[in-house]
Amino acid sequence: MNELFLKELTGLLGEDAVRREEPMALHTTFRIGGPAQVYAVPPDADRFRQAAVLCRERGVPFYIVGKGSNLLVSDEGVRGVILSTENAEKASVDGTRMTAEAGISLAKLARLAKQASLTGLEFAAGIPGSLGGAVTMNAGAYGGEMKDVLTGATVLASDGTVHRLSVEELDLGYRTSRIQTGGLIVLEAELRLREGDPEAVQARMDELAYQRRSKQPLEYPSAGSMFKRPAGYFAGKLIDDAGLRGFAVGGAQVSEKHCGFVVNRGGATARDVLTLCDEVSRTVYEKFGVRLEREVRYLDRI
Ligand SMILES: Cc1cc2nc3c(=O)[nH]c(=O)nc-3n(C[C@H](O)[C@H](O)[C@H](O)COP(=O)(O)OP(=O)(O)OC[C@H]3O[C@@H](n4cnc5c(N)ncnc54)[C@H](O)[C@@H]3O)c2cc1C
Numbered sequence: 001m002n003e004l005f006l007k008e009l010t011g012l013l014g015e016d017a018v019r020r021e022e023p024m025a026l027h028t029t030f031r032i033g034g035p036a037q038v039y040a041v042p043p044d045a046d047r048f049r050q051a052a053v054l055c056r057e058r059g060v061p062f063y064i065v066g067k068g069s070n071l072l073v074s075d076e077g078v079r080g081v082i083l084s085t086e087n088a089e090k091a092s093v094d095g096t097r098m099t100a101e102a103g104i105s106l107a108k109l110a111r112l113a114k115q116a117s118l119t120g121l122e123f124a125a126g127i128p129g130s131l132g133g134a135v136t137m138n139a140g141a142y143g144g145e146m147k148d149v150l151t152g153a154t155v156l157a158s159d160g161t162v163h164r165l166s167v168e169e170l171d172l173g174y175r176t177s178r179i180q181t182g183g184l185i186v187l188e189a190e191l192r193l194r195e196g197d198p199e200a201v202q203a204r205m206d207e208l209a210y211q212r213r214s215k216q217p218l219e220y221p222s223a224g225s226m227f228k229r230p231a232g233y234f235a236g237k238l239i240d241d242a243g244l245r246g247f248a249v250g251g252a253q254v255s256e257k258h259c260g261f262v263v264n265r266g267g268a269t270a271r272d273v274l275t276l277c278d279e280v281s282r283t284v285y286e287k288f289g290v291r292l293e294r295e296v297r298y299l300d301r302i
Pocket residue numbers: 029063064065066067068069070071085102126127128129130131132133134135136137138139140141179184185186187216218222223224225297
């Protein structure tokens with residue numbers, strides 16, 4: 001990456017917003033990952049968009065990170081620019097419609113919905129991701145998914161143009177979307193909720209938070225469910241039935257509390273996690289003939 005580009009980037013975003021050789025372990029919920037050559041945190045949504053366009057125009061590889069809660073970054077780190085949506089978090093409510101920038105956390109968005117007496121987003125309150133990440137992954141939990149509440153999103157295409165896509169055009173499927181397959185970037189998303197009683201909304205969020213705390217190993221760093229749910233099965237149950245509860249490689253372990261989670265018990269490397277996943281997939285396939293597919297995205301090059 002040449003110095004001229006870095007000058008342009010810091011000119012656009014400010015010195016403090018551009019860090020070199022930033023450990024990605026600081027920016028992923030797994031607490032794993034080597035350095036990003038450049039880690040940039042644009043101060044607002046507009047400069048986030050401009051930074052992405054600048055990278056594309058200059059041919060500099062870049063990758064978007066929201067809350068890093070579905071991401072495993074290689075131990076060697078990545079060359080190129082990581083662009084964080086962290087400061088793109090404005091949101092507004094108009095009747096039953098909400099519009100929000102990509103970096104807002106789902107927890108904050110769910111709180112805003114409650115304050116506006118809107119129901120429908122309770123399922124997402126405990127998912128530790130950003131709105132942009134949730135659209136990209138079509139995040140879901142407890143019978144709800146982003147597809148149910150989204151009406152559309154404003155996206156940046158690879159040619160630098162901005163488009164509004166309807167929910168149908170987003171092509172949301174089980175943990176997939178056109179954002180992933182089409183190389184798009186979510187700038188903003190719109191949701192339609194329903195009028196509700198804030199107390200009932202809070203009660204439902206509390207109940208789901210309790211279920212998460214009691215069933216999930218939230219006391220250890222992880223990226224949530226490691227594998228997608230294979231059709232007709234539950235990954236956690238297959239892993240448990242294969243005798244792999246607590247199975248560990250280095251600092252990575254199949255959670256003893258919830259076998260669908262791989263947790264970082266301290267000092268886990270990305271290599272530990274990948275080796276563990278390969279071993280788990282191999283054993284489950286041998287025992288049950290079911291192929292497990294990783295849900296967590298692995299980033300080793302941009
Ligand atoms: C404890 C725990 C519990 C979890 N529970 C759930 C759950 O119940 N349901 C569920 O679905 N998931 C769950 N997850 C996984 C994760 O929180 C979701 O997938 C979430 O939507 C990811 O959002 P993020 O902002 O962290 O995305 P990141 O991890 O930062 O990124 C994930 C992918 O999305 C891309 N991306 C992020 N933002 C954008 C953007 N603006 N435009 C384009 N691409 C973008 C990234 O490039 C990357 O490929 C859990 C994770 C943890 C750690």
